[in-house]
Amino acid sequence: MKYLAILIFVMFGFGNLGAQTVTIGDVNPEDLQIKAFNLSSSATVKVSGVGGVFRDDYRLLMYYGWILDADTREVVWHLFDEMKDREFRKSDGLYDFSAEVPLKAGNYELYFTGAYDTRGWGNNFTMSDWTIDSFDDLVDEIFDSRDKEKFRRSLQEDLLISVSGAGLSPASVDALFDAKVKKAPVYFVKAENGERFEQGFTLTASTDIRIYAIGEGRKDEIFDYVWIYNAASRERVFEMNYKNTDFAGGADKNLKVDELITLPAGSYMLSYRTDDSHSFEQWNALPPDDPQFWGVSLFPVTETDRKNFSEFKAPKSMQPVAELVEVGNSELVSKGFSLSKEMDVRILCLGESTSYDEMADYGWIVDANTRKTVWKMRGYKTEHAGGASKNRRFEDVLTLDKGDYIAYYVTDGSHAYNSWNAASPHEVDRWGITLWATKDNEVGQVKTFEVEDYVVKNLIAELVMPGDHVYLKKVFVLDKDTNVTIMAMGEGSDNRMYDYGWIKNMNTGEVVWEMDYYDTDHAGGARKNRMVVEDIRLPKGEYRLNYETDGSHSFNDWNADPPNDPQSYGIRVLIAE
Missing domain, CATH: 2.60.120.380 (Jelly Rolls)
Incomplete structure (x- = not known):
């Protein structure tokens, strides 16, 4: 048998x-x-x-x-x-x-x-x-x-x-999956809906890397994708876009990058994000041919390249020196910062545009003492921030003198952090304004302060941030003839002022200065926001500073876009420099 x-x-x-x-x-x-x-x-x-x-x-x-x-x-x-x-x-x-x-x-x-x-x-x-x-x-x-x-x-x-x-x-x-991903020192795969991934890595020498990434996009917009930036300079050294991708199989919107790149020694950040649909969590169309690797993996080309990967060393300059981020709808926020020397500052500002140059959500920076605008986000100087076309980003290096500054950020009533009415931007948590030092040894040269606590240098008297229906007064005394600078901001239109200030000599009863529409310039925001900066000489004596508002459009109760420097709404008198 x-x-x-x-x-x-x-x-x-x-x-x-x-x-x-x-x-x-x-x-x-x-x-x-x-x-x-x-x-x-x-x-x-x-x-x-x-x-x-x-x-x-x-x-x-x-x-x-x-x-x-x-x-x-x-x-x-x-x-x-x-x-x-x-x-x-x-x-x-x-x-x-x-x-x-x-x-x-x-x-x-x-x-x-x-x-x-x-x-x-x-x-x-x-x-x-x-x-x-x-x-x-x-x-x-x-x-x-x-x-x-x-x-x-x-x-x-x-x-x-x-x-x-x-x-x-x-x-x-x-x-099999584990054996493959273990060959990648940095990876994020099987990405699901609404994911935000970021991981740093440091290279000890110039390194050849195979970047393998799968995501979602179309010719004019990309939804799930990867980018790599230098951790110190924030320079993007690689970004997945429609032009550098191939078809990933399945639905036409499935895109793939399988590319060799060379990165010099340094520290980098790998970022990957997904939108709210079509991912490894659930496909709303035909899945890609390699669904498990929806995301990104970095594969060293040789064993020598693998040994160049080391534990991430974050540059000091990677930490923001000042930031106003995750700003929601109908907000006006500010942060003061002081520079102990002239220095380069990297600025990133994300906001919402309404036209080529008009912004609905945007940031700006003013000199804390002169209140002059030193930088403002302009639509025509921005680039697409990902998601909806109205999401805009500005990133560049500004050279600022030693001194005190105030960063502002304002939003309208829709499409802001955690309340998007269209596709959100890629760096969703940076909706607002962020500042970095460009050198590690200059991080300590920047200090922040609360705007409400700041005392303007050479200030004699001020009446600022008034509400509706107010009539404010303040007396000040000059013990000698003095050259002064008057800075006033208010509401005006049709050649007439509705919120405005004036100065009265209490010894003579004469009004020695008054805010006149014809002397004002646009103060930013709505056209009715007006401002004037004027130098005059006041004789020794007692004076009264006055400011009056009507029943609408005043500090923190704007019925149109606020001015560029809303906390200076009102009037100030300073010793002229």
């Missing part, structure tokens, strides 16, 4: 020695399943199963599969290659497939999904998702997708994919 068993095995079983089958089936719509297998030697495997294209709630539901090389991440077989992609979409109902695929020895991942094609007809349809060559194509696509067999749960068990062959054996998906 023993010899008979051996004979039967030799006759019927030897040809299948070591051969096993890996199968994926019973996959729910909008689900994606993965299995892995190993080939001990090069072999031709058989891939077979049942795919399908169905109508489901006026969308196209497509069942299909593919095989990925677990190490190179390259597709080695795809059902769409068996039948041209466009022809597959025209299929109706179940579709049997079978193929003989030659594969090298190695590890592979098998995928099967039931995904919705946004190029179908329905709520998810957009013309940008669809390539149409003629009017006949348009008619065919519309009526073809409407006439398709409707998806039924009873069909789900019939939909499957199998791979079998000599020397094939099942493998662990997690083990």
Whole structure:
């Protein structure tokens, strides 16, 4: 009997020695399943199963599969290659497939999904998702997708994919995935919706790196993507955009970067972000060919390159010296800062534009003593900040003299931090204004202060930040003839002032100075915000400073855009320099 068993095995079983089958089936719509297998030697495997294209709630539901090389991440077989992609979409109902695929020895991942094609007809349809060559194509696509067999749960068990062959054996998906990501000193993969990732790394020498990233975007906008910037200078050394990406398989919006870059020695930040849909968490269209690596991985090219990666050493200048960030709707915020020497300051300001040069959310900087604007965010000097086109960013280095300054940031009633009415910017937590020193040894040269506590140098008297319906007075005495600077800000239009100040000589009863519309300039914000700075000489004596407002548009109760220096709304008298 023993010899008979051996004979039967030799006759019927030897040809299948070591051969096993890996199968994926019973996959729910909008689900994606993965299995892995190993080939001990090069072999031709058989891939077979049942795919399908169905109508489901006026969308196209497509069942299909593919095989990925677990190490190179390259597709080695795809059902769409068996039948041209466009022809597959025209299929109706179940579709049997079978193929003989030659594969090298190695590890592979098998995928099967039931995904919705946004190029179908329905709520998810957009013309940008669809390539149409003629009017006949348009008619065919519309009526073809409407006439398709409707998806039924009873069909789900019939939909499957199998791979079998000599020397094939099942493998662990997690083990293969872990082995691959361990080769990347820095990575962020299987990214989900609404993720914000940032990690620093330091290179001890010039290093060649393979950057492998998968994300989402289209020609005019990118949603899930990666960028790398120098931690000291904030210079972007790499950024994923539509021009430097390739098609990542699946939906047209799936984009891939697989590129070699060389970075000099230094410290860097790797950043990746996703929007609120279409990620490894859940795909709202056909998934990419390598869904597990949705995100970014940095692979050193050689072992020497790998040894150049070291623990992140954050430059001191990476820490902001002053910031007003995460600013919400209808806010006006300020922060004072003092420079003990002339120095370069890097400024980043994110805001919302309404036109080429008009900003709804923006920042500016004034001299704390003279109240002159030394910098303001201008729309035409900004670039796109990611997300909605109205998200704008300004980043540059400013040279500022030794002295005291106040940074301001203002928002209107919509589209600000945590209350976006359109796609949010990429650096969402920096909505506002941020300042950095450009050199590590100059970080300590910057000190911050609260604006409300700041005392203007050479100040004689002031009446500032008035509300509606007020009449403010303050007496001051000059013990000698004095050259003074008067700084006044108020509301005026149609050649008339509504919020304004004046000075009265208490010894003579004469009004020696009064804010006149014809002497004012625009103070920023609404056109009715007016300001004047004037030098006069006052004789020795007693004076009274006066300021009056009407019933609207005053400090912290603006009915239009506030002035550039809202905390100077009112009047000040200073000793002239």
